[in-house]
Amino acid sequence: MSLLALRDVKIAYDREIVHGVSFTLEPGAVVGIVGESGSGKTLTCRAALGILPEHFRISGGSIELDGHDVASLTPKQWTALRGSTISAVFQDPASYLNPSLTIGSQVAEVVRVKLGLGRRAARLRAVELLASVRLPAAVYKQYPHELSGGMLQRSLIAAAIAAQPKVLIADEATTALDVTVQAEILDLLAELRESTGLALVVVSHDLAVVAQFCDEVLVMRDGTVVEQGPVEKILYQPEHEYTRLLIEEHESYGLERYLVTS
Numbered sequence: 649m650s651l652l653a654l655r656d657v658k659i660a661y662d663r664e665i666v667h668g669v670s671f672t673l674e675p676g677a678v679v680g681i682v683g684e685s686g687s688g689k690t691l692t693c694r695a696a697l698g699i700l701p702e703h704f705r706i707s708g709g710s711i712e713l714d715g716h717d718v719a720s721l722t723p724k725q726w727t728a729l730r731g732s733t734i735s736a737v738f739q740d741p742a743s744y745l746n747p748s749l750t751i752g753s754q755v756a757e758v759v760r761v762k763l764g765l766g767r768r769a770a771r772l773r774a775v776e777l778l779a780s781v782r783l784p785a786a787v788y789k790q791y792p793h794e795l796s797g798g799m800l801q802r803s804l805i806a807a808a809i810a811a812q813p814k815v816l817i818a819d820e821a822t823t824a825l826d827v828t829v830q831a832e833i834l835d836l837l838a839e840l841r842e843s844t845g846l847a848l849v850v851v852s853h854d855l856a857v858v859a860q861f862c863d864e865v866l867v868m869r870d871g872t873v874v875e876q877g878p879v880e881k882i883l884y885q886p887e888h889e890y891t892r893l894l895i896e897e898h899e900s901y902g903l904e905r906y907l908v909t910s
C-alpha cells in the first residue's frame with residue numbers, strides 16, 4: 649500500500665485551478681513537483697495535508713493517505729494524522745516560529761502535544777531532535793532572531809519530524825536560502841530519508857533542486873501536469889516543450905552537474 653496516493657486530483661475555487669494530479673509515494677521514495685509560480689504545486693500539497701485555503705475544495709479525484717480516503721476524515725482525524733503521518737516544511741521558516749519563544753521550547757511543545765509526553769520528557773526529546781538535524785545544543789535556548797535562515801529551517805524540520813511522520817512535504821523549503829545552505833538542507837532531508845525511511849514530496853520551481861534526489865518528477869504548468877516520469881527520463885528525454893525550457897534555463901547555472909552524476 650502506498651503512503652500517499654493522489655488520483656486525478658482536481659482543486660477548485662470559483663473555477664477549477666488544478667486539473668488532475670496523480671502520483672503515488674512509497675516508503676522512502678521521493679516525488680518532485682516542479683513548475684513556475686502559480687502552477688498549482690502548493691495547492692496540490694495543501695490538499696494532501698488537508699489545509700486548503702478557505703473556499704478551495706477538492707473537486708475531483710481522490711487522495712489516500714496511509715490507507716485513509718481523506719474525503720472521509722473529520723477535522724479531528726485530520727489533526728491526528730497531521731504531524732504523525734504527514735508533515736510539511738515551507739518557505740520562510742521565520743514566519744512559522746514565535747519570535748518571543750526559544751527554539752527548544754517550540755520544538756518541545758510540538759513533542760508534548762503530538763506525542764503526549766510530559767514537559768521533562770518533551771524537553772529531552774526536543775534536544776535529541778535538534779541534534780538529529782545537526783543543530784548544536786545551544787540552539788535550544790536561542791530565539792529565532794539569533795539564528796540564520798538555514799538554522800531556522802533545520803529547527804522547523806526538527807519540529808516537522810517530531811512525531812515521526814511517514815511523509816514529509818518540503819514545499820520550496822530551500823528557496824529563500826543561499827546555494828550552500830540550500831545544499832545542506834537537501835542533504836539533511838536525504839539523510840533523514842536514508843535513516844528513517846521517510847518519504848518525501850519535494851516542491852520547487854527549480855528543476856536542479858528536484859533533480860538532485862527525486863525518483864519521480866511531475867512538471868506542472870497552469871494547474872496541469874504536462875509531463876511526469878522517472879527523473880532520468882524527464883532530464884534526458886523530455887517530451888514536453890515546457891520541460892525542455894526548464895532544463896535549458898538551468899543549464900546556465902548547473903543542472904548539467906546533476907545530469908552527469910545522476
Ligand SMILES: Nc1ncnc2c1ncn2[C@@H]1O[C@H](COP(=O)(O)OP(=O)(O)OP(=O)(O)O)[C@@H](O)[C@H]1O
Pocket residue numbers: 665683684685686687688689690691692701702853
Ligand atoms: N489563498 C488563495 N487565494 C486565492 N487564490 C489562490 C490562493 N492560493 C493559490 N491561489 C491561486 O491558485 C493558483 C495556484 O497556486 P499555487 O500556490 O498552488 O501555485 P504554486 O505553483 O505553488 O506557486 P508558488 O511557487 O508561487 O507557490 C495560482 O494562480 C494562485 O493565484
